[in-house]
Amino acid sequence: MPTACWHERRLLFRRLPALGLLYSLMLFLLLQLYAEAAGKGAAGSPENMLPGINEISGWQRSGASYAYTPEKLYTYIDGAADQFIAYGVVKLHGAEYVCAADQKEGITVDVYDMGSALSAFGMFTSKKDPASAGLGIGADSFGNEQFSVFYKGRFYVEIQARITSPRSRSVPQTAGRMVADRIPGGNSKPEILGLFPAFGHVPGSENYMVGGVLGHAFLPRGIARDYRRNQELIKASIVLFPGAAQAGAAFEEYRKYLAGAGEKVIPRAGVGEKSFAAHEQYQKNIVAALMGNYIVCVTGLSNVQTGEQLAQEILGAIQQSGRAQVPAN
Amino acid sequence: MKQKRIDRRQFLRDMSVSVAGAGLGLNALDAASARAAVPAAVQSSSPATMEYRDLGKTGMKVSAVSFGVMTLTDPAVLFKALDRGINYFDTAWMYQYGKNEELLGKVLKDYGRKKVFVATKIAPVYSFRAKDTMPMEKPEKMEEKMGQSLKRLQTDYVDVLFLHNIVQPEWATYEPMLKFLEKMKKEGKARFVGISFHDGKTLVDVVDAGLQASCYDVYLAALNFKSPPEHVAALKKARQKNIGIIAMKTQAGGYQDARRGSLSPYQAALSWVLQKDFVDCAIPGMVNIDQVVENTGAVGKKLGWSERKVLDAYYSSIKDRYCLRCGECRGTCPDETAMPIVNRALMYHEGYGNTELARATYQDLGCEENARSCATCRDRTCCCVNGINLAERMRYAHRLLA
Numbered sequence: 060m061p062t063a064c065w066h067e068r069r070l071l072f073r074r075l076p077a078l079g080l081l082y083s084l085m086l087f088l089l090l091q092l093y094a095e096a097a098g099k100g101a102a103g104s105p106e107n108m109l110p111g112i113n114e115i116s117g118w119q120r121s122g123a124s125y126a127y128t129p130e131k132l133y134t135y136i137d138g139a140a141d142q143f144i145a146y147g148v149v150k151l152h153g154a155e156y157v158c159a160a161d162q163k164e165g166i167t168v169d170v171y172d173m174g175s176a177l178s179a180f181g182m183f184t185s186k187k188d189p190a191s192a193g194l195g196i197g198a199d200s201f202g203n204e205q206f207s208v209f210y211k212g213r214f215y216v217e218i219q220a221r222i223t224s225p226r227s228r229s230v231p232q233t234a235g236r237m238v239a240d241r242i243p244g245g246n247s248k249p250e251i252l253g254l255f256p257a258f259g260h261v262p263g264s265e266n267y268m269v270g271g272v273l274g275h276a277f278l279p280r281g282i283a284r285d286y287r288r289n290q291e292l293i294k295a296s297i298v299l300f301p302g303a304a305q306a307g308a309a310f311e312e313y314r315k316y317l318a319g320a321g322e323k324v325i326p327r328a329g330v331g332e333k334s335f336a337a338h339e340q341y342q343k344n345i346v347a348a349l350m351g352n353y354i355v356c357v358t359g360l361s362n363v364q365t366g367e368q369l370a371q372e373i374l375g376a377i378q379q380s381g382r383a384q385v386p387a388n
Numbered sequence: 389m390k391q392k393r394i395d396r397r398q399f400l401r402d403m404s405v406s407v408a409g410a411g412l413g414l415n416a417l418d419a420a421s422a423r424a425a426v427p428a429a430v431q432s433s434s435p436a437t438m439e440y441r442d443l444g445k446t447g448m449k450v451s452a453v454s455f456g457v458m459t460l461t462d463p464a465v466l467f468k469a470l471d472r473g474i475n476y477f478d479t480a481w482m483y484q485y486g487k488n489e490e491l492l493g494k495v496l497k498d499y500g501r502k503k504v505f506v507a508t509k510i511a512p513v514y515s516f517r518a519k520d521t522m523p524m525e526k527p528e529k530m531e532e533k534m535g536q537s538l539k540r541l542q543t544d545y546v547d548v549l550f551l552h553n554i555v556q557p558e559w560a561t562y563e564p565m566l567k568f569l570e571k572m573k574k575e576g577k578a579r580f581v582g583i584s585f586h587d588g589k590t591l592v593d594v595v596d597a598g599l600q601a602s603c604y605d606v607y608l609a610a611l612n613f614k615s616p617p618e619h620v621a622a623l624k625k626a627r628q629k630n631i632g633i634i635a636m637k638t639q640a641g642g643y644q645d646a647r648r649g650s651l652s653p654y655q656a657a658l659s660w661v662l663q664k665d666f667v668d669c670a671i672p673g674m675v676n677i678d679q680v681v682e683n684t685g686a687v688g689k690k691l692g693w694s695e696r697k698v699l700d701a702y703y704s705s706i707k708d709r710y711c712l713r714c715g716e717c718r719g720t721c722p723d724e725t726a727m728p729i730v731n732r733a734l735m736y737h738e739g740y741g742n743t744e745l746a747r748a749t750y751q752d753l754g755c756e757e758n759a760r761s762c763a764t765c766r767d768r769t770c771c772c773v774n775g776i777n778l779a780e781r782m783r784y785a786h787r788l789l790a
Contacts, residue, residue, distance in 0.1 A: 128729060128732070128749070128752075129732070129749070130728070130729070130732045133586065134555075134587065136482075139458075139480075139482055139483060141458055141459050141673060142458070142459045142483070142484065145459055145675070147748075149748045149749065149752060150752060174748050185461065185484050185487065186484050186485040186487060187485070187487075188485070188486070188487065188490075208485070221514060266461065268461050268462070269675075270459070270461075270675035270676055271462065271465070271675050271676025271677070271678070271679075272462075273462060273464060274462040274464035274465040274468065274675075274676050274677045275676055275677060275678070276676040276677070276678035276679065277678075340464075340467075341463070341464035341467045341468065342464060
């Protein structure tokens with residue numbers, strides 16, 4: 060027995076360098092994985108998207124960066140916080156920067172993590188005047204020398220400035236581009252916008268609404284776009300649901316709502332899985348159609364056929380995209 | 389056994405209806421007819437009965453339930469509100485970068501500007517961050533913003549112009565701002581002026597500072613059934629000095645899934661506010677027609693004995709989970725669990741039905757701050773001054789949201 064023990068120990072000692080090498084290798088790999096994960100986290104964190112202390116030429120960060128969760132957002136932007144909360148803001152990170160030559164000039168950079176690309180888009184479109192020109196920052200942007208606003212991915216960014224001298228006029232946009240460059244991913248808009256046909260659309264009229272599409276709580280969220288067709292201004296809305304059952308239930312509720320209001324609800328054949336045309340108070344004539352997880356509504360119509368045509372185009376796009384049964388998000 | 393739920397509208401129908409004598413009238417406005425090409429025949433519900441109250445000393449008779457336009461995107465909701473007798477609309481220069489004012493302006497142009505009252509708000513400081521150090525806005529800048537607001541609202545005047553979000557008492561007495569307000573009044577751009585505020589820590593001081601300034605006609609203040617008595621007393625005092633009192637944030641994050649009773653939390657919360665004799669009107673934010681119908685449905689209803697019992701039950705059902713965010717619990721957990729944030733995450737799930745946001749909020753906390761350690765904690769030193777069983781709530785949150 061003592062001989063065997065000695066033998067085992069000798070073997071162990073012989074293997075030690077090899078084991079050590081193996082353990083070192085494993086440790087190295089683990090560290091690599093950790094570093095990669097940490098790197099990814101840093102890249103996706105709004106705090107790290109802010110320009111560095113002296114990164115903006117001639118300007119410097121004033122004080123530490125700050126962060127607000129939805130709960131405390133009121134203390135920062137008062138009632139405007141409600142809009143962010145409605146769109147599902149997760150966190151705001153921001154910082155202030157002042158001009159080294161003139162401390163009275165400053166900018167505030169606020170990066171809102173909206174949780175999803177659609178929410179960031181919604182927040183952006185809720186504020187953008189359709190007629191305002193883009194600045195070429197992120198997926199879409201607007202502003203002037205006193206502020207820049209853009210969104211990219213799931214981030215919505217506002218840069219407010221107090222600029223008095225001509226030399227500083229470009230600073231808000233420079234800062235905006237710095238932030239945009241650090242947000243991972245491309246500058247594409249939410250894919251779901253591709254379901255809307257291009258013909259006759261009013262540029263910049265796209266919107267993502269939460270809380271009640273067409274003012275109805277049973278149509279909780281959706282995207283909309285204005286169209287000029289047959290010489291009238293109409294609105295197409297795609298209402299999003301997590302599943303076909305919820306969409307079906309909401310469609311039925313819509314029908315009942317209109318019938319309950321004394322409207323004649325006329326079923327239409329060949330438009331989606333189910334559809335109807337009706338008049339709705341405040342919305343003129345409407346066409347509503349169900350397909351999978353979506354309800355498509357066209358409103359503001361004088362002529363129902365115009366609405367049916369547009370609804371058909373959108374339903375066709377939904378079918379082609381294979382999204383009809385995919386939970387909308 | 390599952391308790392039978394009573395339909396809340398049925399409940400309200402059954403409620404003893406107390407009609408406040410003075411100022412009550414049938415709504416005679418018809419918004420649908422004001423919108424071109426919209427026949428007025430269709431009314432989805434019976435015409436609303438709205439109560440109108442004097443707004444302080446202004447002489448304005450405003451609808452008890454008025455409208456915080458703030459987050460609205462569909463004009464149909466405004467038309468519905470007009471049809472339900474709402475005649476006071478609150479917006480702000482900063483809401484949606486002015487789109488909010490534009491939306492309201494378009495609707496009121498169709499409907500008739502002079503039939504309603506419009507209030508807007510402009511912040512007297514450049515930014516709300518770092519409140520102690522932020523420079524005050526220049527009066528000329530305020531005038532510029534006022535011009536923009538009027539243009540967006542398609543009107544020559546607003547009925548009330550508020551200095552927005554007064555957090556520091558000295559902002560309410562800042563001389564250049566008072567001069568700006570006086571000028572706006574003199575030029576006819578604002579019929580009346582006021583301040584808006586909701587910061588719990590400074591509310592009482594701001595009320596007093598506003599009274600000192602003796603130029604304000606209206607206060608727009610946060611008030612709900614969870615407001616501390618000192619806030620209630622301060623606003624009451626202001627009303628006694630003839631300041632019009634408008635309540636905001638009236639719902640206190642109203643829970644939609646009240647476990648007991650069938651009273652809509654929104655209606656209950658609104659009724660609570662409207663029954664305060666010093667409140668002239670409330671401006672709940674509304675984004676859909678259902679909310680307009682629900683909120684205006686609370687007008688003229690008084691809570692009788694049996695309804696109060698239901699309301700008490702409602703309070704009881706939420707008080708063990710409704711976090712007042714006083715922050716007093718911080719420091720009572722040796723593991724430094726971020727209890728106010730965990731509670732907020734739970735509120736998103738339970739109150740707003742937004743589990744996605746609840747999870748995102750919870751998961752945003754690191755392992756150091758989330759409630760992971762609560763699952764095995766035996767110390768239970770955590771303590772809520774308002775009686776929330778934090779230990780249980782933290783465990784529940786971790787199970788639900790981790």
